[in-house]
Amino acid sequence: MAIEPEHAAEPAALAYPLTGRLAGLVPLLPEEIAALASLQAARRPVARNREIIRAGRTYDGVFVLIEGAAIRVRVLRDGRRQVLNVVLPGDFIGFPACFFEAALYSITALSDAIVSWIPFASLFALFHQHPRLGATLFCSFSCEAAMYAEHLIDVGRRSARERVAHFLLELLTRLQAIGLADERSYRMPLTQELIGDALGLSVPHVNRTLRQLREDDLVSIDGQIVVIKDIEALAALADFEKIYLSRFRIGELLA
């Protein structure tokens, strides 16, 4: 996913997406910013469709996604696939993989991407030397857990329309938070097949559902560009509450 000019954020956040992410939660001290910047220093490109983490292998550290997009995937024996979540710039890659003898899931780049490698020892040192950052990272993981939970509600208890609507809105909100979406539109990093694998739907049904949303004038889709035409209505349909993606109080807890 190339970054479109109209979707670009301030350069600083793009250069160090993890720093930008955490700075949105707590005011950071200069030395904390420096420590985070050095964590994101060692960079490596990953080509589209390549695995960043391969299920079954052992890892002694984690990655931070700097640029691009990726998905965490589990493939069952008979070929059924489940997309567990979508990884965007500033997200960690490799939790919980690094704690297991064998990584449980693969992480695949959806586009040409850039990651930075963080050995576990560095991360542990960061927690030791900058406990506030450790707590803030913890908070940011909690947000990830909340996304899993919301995803579970999607797949467990919502209709296809509601699932797709919720998915589109979650992506909008997350991309906005990192400056990769404007008020109502963004580039969809997943194909319909992957959307289906994320939401537990078949490709034809994802397609039909998207068409319905288009016919109801709730969204418009042209190629990869998604425009949410009626955010209120779509949010009502999906029972979407963006609080699980914001409204943190880690700053208050650390004060």
Place this chain on the structure above:
Amino acid sequence: MAIEPEHAAEPAALAYPLTGRLAGLVPLLPEEIAALASLQAARRPVARNREIIRAGRTYDGVFVLIEGAAIRVRVLRDGRRQVLNVVLPGDFIGFPACFFEAALYSITALSDAIVSWIPFASLFALFHQHPRLGATLFCSFSCEAAMYAEHLIDVGRRSARERVAHFLLELLTRLQAIGLADERSYRMPLTQELIGDALGLSVPHVNRTLRQLREDDLVSIDGQIVVIKDIEALAALADFEKIYLSRFRIGELLA
């Protein structure tokens, strides 16, 4: 859920389930054990069906479940319910709730239970004074994230039979790890209605599916007592790999 004599573990693990949990991951130092014990000191009973965490409220700390069982639940506006996970002794209650202005989900006790309260400040201090414990807690959260992921696969891509089979095996494995299940049997803490809400199935279908598994001689169910009669076959059916509940290498990483 009363603890049956034949299901009881060593007293120490039952008295301080969190300590037992972490000691299973890393050898603990005496001062670390003491720190954990003091965390689990302030106890409070919770009656069956009472909420331990109420969605919408604000919390300045977390709980550890000492005894009993609980579920994390989200109720949609129209009454549909999703059970997000099952909380067993030694598990934290209140992540990620304490990081949000308003708790996202309710936690309800399934049986008379005992919890211990940990103010966020104490937890933060623990991370600061015992970084190894912090890392180990982190590892234990990663296991929780893996359970969410596996739950997502259940609901997204597995048939009713596979879901129920997987659910039964996960519960067996988790209860064994804390000494509340023997080789092949345990007390089911959930009603069929709640199993349905966990797996995205209707009550009648949960019932029929359980009957099928019984007819195929894979399990036997008498009241709340579940006996897995053929673990191999059930695991094959469910594509169940218990590695996501064990096989941690945090000890190695901290060495």
Place this chain on the structure above:
DNA sequence: CGGTACATTGAAGGGGCTCAATCCACGTGG
């Protein structure tokens, strides 16, 4: 002994799947 909570079973209907064909944009090589 009536009430409540939970398990069980049946009948009918629907939401989403499977299978299959078609279309379209794009890149690549002859």
Place this chain on the structure above:
DNA sequence: CCACGTGGATTGAGCCCCTTCAATGTACCG
């Protein structure tokens, strides 16, 4: 420059898994 291959989107027909609705059974409890 066009033929061809490929990845992805789109649409239709038939069917099945699971839901909904409803009734019944059963254990426990005040």
